[in-house]
Amino acid sequence: MTSTAPLSDLCQLFYISRSLSTPQDVEQILSSARRRNSQRDVTGVLLLSGGHFAQLLEGPAAALHETMAAIDADTRHTAxxxxxxxxxxxxxxxxxxxxxxxxxGADDLIEQLLAGPPVNPERARRVMEGIVAACHPMTSSG
Ligand SMILES: Cc1cc2nc3c(=O)[nH]c(=O)nc-3n(C[C@H](O)[C@H](O)[C@H](O)COP(=O)(O)O)c2cc1C
Structure with missing residues (x-):
């Protein structure tokens, strides 16, 4: 042990994507996500809005890195x-x-964000807070 407290290793990652998933795909994604995330100490929320996903992932940096490598490579969504x-x-x-x-209701907004110029940090934060607020009272399983 050293006398200086280490910086927290807890990270959050918020991304958006275009869905290529069927309803059955979404069931399978949630099932494997929940199993893997429990193993890795990852938590969060997945939003499905028409043809788009938004996801907030929380956990240790290395666990988020591994999780995002799988998510990036998944052909059930793009962009x-x-x-x-x-x-x-x-x-x-x-x-x-x-x-x-x-x-x-977030479908058009997410498509605009994907199609437009890079999103600045203030806007990214407003979008994430809006999605977290929309999802929190509706979450009923996990
Ligand atoms: C929109 C989307 C969200 C996903 N979210 C997660 C997640 O939170 N955690 C995770 O481990 N995998 C997630 N996945 C699934 C991974 O891409 C991958 O299919 C899974 O980790 C493989 O698990 P398995 O090897 O146990 O089948 C997601 C995939 C998609 C398309």
Whole structure:
């Protein structure tokens, strides 16, 4: 042990993507995500909005790195675009191996973000907070 406290290893990562998934695919994604995330101490929420996904992942940096490598390579979605990747003091979904919510109203916004110029950090944060707020009261399994 040293006398200087280490920086927290807890990170959060928020990304958006275009879905190529059927409803059955989404069931399978959630099932394997929850199993893997429990093993890796990863928590978060997956939002499905029409033809798009948004996902917040929370956990140790190395675990998020492994998880994102699998997510990047998954052909059930495309245009995986990270909007936020940073250290964080606490988890927003600490009791959820992967919460899920459907919110069709965010579909156009996510497509605009994917099709437009790079999203600045302030906008990325507003989008993430809006999605977290939309999903929190609706989460019922995980
Ligand atoms: C939109 C989307 C979200 C996903 N979220 C996660 C996740 O949170 N954790 C995870 O391990 N895999 C996630 N996956 C699945 C991975 O891409 C991959 O299929 C899975 O980790 C493989 O697990 P398995 O080897 O046990 O089958 C996601 C895939 C998609 C398309």
């Amino acid at each position: 995986v675009t990270r909007l936020i990747e940073e250290n964080t003091a606490q988890r927003r979904f600490k009791d959820w191996s992967m919460a899920f919510c459907e919110a069709p």
